[in-house]
Each structure stands twice: as structure tokens, then as C-alpha cells.
Amino acid sequence: MGAGAAVRTRADPYRAAFRRVTRYVVTQLLAGNDYVVRGLEMYYVLNLSPSDVATVLRVPVGRVRGWLQRVHDAGLGAAVAARVAPAVLMRVRGARLTPLLVPVPDGGGMLRCRVCGASVPPSKAAAHVVNKHRDIVMRYVDALLPLLSP
Numbered sequence: 237m238g239a240g241a242a243v244r245t246r247a248d249p250y251r252a253a254f255r256r257v258t259r260y261v262v263t264q265l266l267a268g269n270d271y272v273v274r275g276l277e278m279y280y281v282l283n284l285s286p287s288d289v290a291t292v293l294r295v296p297v298g299r300v301r302g303w304l305q306r307v308h309d310a311g312l313g314a315a316v317a318a319r320v321a322p323a324v325l326m327r328v329r330g331a332r333l334t335p336l337l338v339p340v341p342d343g344g345g346m347l348r349c350r351v352c353g354a355s356v357p358p359s360k361a362a363a364h365v366v367n368k369h370r371d372i373v374m375r376y377v378d379a380l381l382p383l384l385s386p
């Protein structure tokens with residue numbers, strides 16, 4: 237997936253990293269995983285350690301490290317990711333995306349997709365967004381990317 241974009245942007249690692257990190261952050265916000273993005277902001281913008289982020293968000297530190305690994309991978313390495321992530325996070329926050337998945341009242345923690353009506357457990361929210369609504373993700377990424385070019 238995204239093979240065409242990867243080929244087109246290979247010559248410019250920062251542009252490719254912007255695109256991929258933006259896609260990850262947009263996906264998390266559309267999935268309703270605001271806490272993941274807050275965790276990334278704590279690490280990349282406020283310079284908290286992964287264990288401090290884990291303490292604040294009350295999640296296992298391994299999960300925080302997992303998010304960071306995804307951003308590192310998307311950023312084509314930790315160094316590029318660290319340079320790209322703060323700008324991406326600020327821009328994506330500024331876009332004030334409305335989550336596609338919202339909690340169902342009295343739904344026992346289940347989420348409902350505002351686009352297709354599916355009932356989705358929180359653990360599958362990001363996968364639902366990526367697999368079912370990739371077009372929406374990419375529309376946001378394409379809209380945000382020109383703003384992000386270094």
C-alpha cells in the first residue's frame with residue numbers, strides 16, 4: 237500500500253517521513269485514540285521519557301515504546317522521526333480532526349463508526365480506520381502535507 241507514493245518520494249527522506257508520520261498520527265486521531273497522540277506530544281514536544289509518558293497516561297511503558305517504534309519506522313529512523321514528529325503533531329492538532337469512531341453510550345466500551353456504522357472494539361479502532369476508510373485518511377494526509385513541507 238502506498239507503493240506509488242513511496243517510490244515518488246524516495247529521493248526526499250524528509251518528505252516521505254512527513255507523509256508517513258502524518259498518516260500514522262491522522263489514523264490515531266480518526267480512530268479516537270487521542271491518548272496515543274497526547275503520548276507522542278509528551279515525548280516529542282515536551283521531551284518526557286517513555287516511562288514518564290506511561291505514568292501520565294496510565295498505560296504500560298511497552299505500549300508507549302510501541303507507538304514510538306511506529307513513528308520511528310514511519311520516519312525512516314529515529315533521528316528523522318525526532319525532527320519531523322513535532323511539526324507533524326502541531327499541524328495535525330491544528331486541523332482539529334473529528335474522530336470517525338466514537339464511543340457508544342452504554343455500549344460497554346464499544347465504538348461506533350460514524351462513516352459505515354460498524355461496531356468496533358477500541359483495540360481494533362486504528363485497524364478499522366486503515367482498512368475501511370483509507371481514502372479518508374489519505375484525503376487528510378494530502379490536505380496537510382503541503383503545509384508540512386520543510
Ligand SMILES: [Zn+2]
Binds near residue numbers: 352353
Ligand atoms: Zn467504518
